[in-house]
Amino acid sequence: MIEINNRWPEIIKQFDELNRLRVAIGFFSDDEKSKLLTIVRANEFGAYIRPIHGEWLTIPTKATPMGDDGGPMPARQIPGLFRPKGKNILAVSDGAGGLTVMYMLVKEVVIPSRPFIRTALFKNRDKYQQTMIKGVRHIIEGSMTARQVLTIIGEQAKGDIVRETISWDSPGNMPATVARKGTNDPLVDKGILQRSVKYKILEGWHD
Template identity: 45%
Template structure:
């Protein structure tokens, strides 16, 4: 008799499931910094200066997060595409490389994760819906979607950590101290989120 008592609950949860949508990715306002970083890596990008003729690319000597205007005594040595400061002994300490354009190669971490895992995710979802249909009192439509969202989020984070190719440029490796192309500050990993929304 208890199984029959659960039928209205199951019907309600099944109906609820059809009104829920799972969204996974990098959220924020359109044009946010993290969305720009994610898009540049997901699809590749060519970056050119918006103001002036040069991009300033920090060397390993530049303080982390510093902009060229933040460094006192910075100058461009004649016929060199760097910004440097004096080392006080007649030499230079390069702080920034100057470039007309920087190419970021495609390092897909969202689309590729989807392609590699979609069959497993669908199988998991089907199993959960069957459990819901069987009247498992611990399963709800929202819990199914949140659990799936959590799985997808973890898969994307694992993908970010596993990508090794295309490798960083030697300049980037020197500045970061590693050749993990999508990991530096951890902000991209922290920005991977999921949300369950009513539709």
């Protein structure tokens, strides 16, 4: 039997912490229009993309060099890039009379919904509930704090989202993307999403 009579003040303090704190899991950026959040939203909810300027979207090929951000280099940064007459591509000369295709030109792109965040959290919600129940017991025993309990849940959920991005396979990538990546892993590209999953313990419920 656990002796808790002389520990009530600390137990109440930790329960107050549980009521006051929350753990947020996902992708964070100070810029709501950041490239990362744009990619996450497009995959989680789906997107219909048309060019903002001009009439074409540029779809990188396997030959497209990588930029400083780890993604395909923007077309405007590639020296010697041009559009061959009558072809919906952007290419550079290969130096031997041929062309190296850097981008395919398309009028629109439809990204299907791949709700990996919601799926991961839904699949594992019972696990998080059990972690919280065990955590409350540890708080009563004096072997864990409220922040430690939330940290464990944050780590669990972070790992679950990462695993969901890796295992997700349908809907798959469009053929041009498969050709560039060499695989049909729609949510894996240089590990950008996987490295970007984070969690934060926040004060209150209105941050």
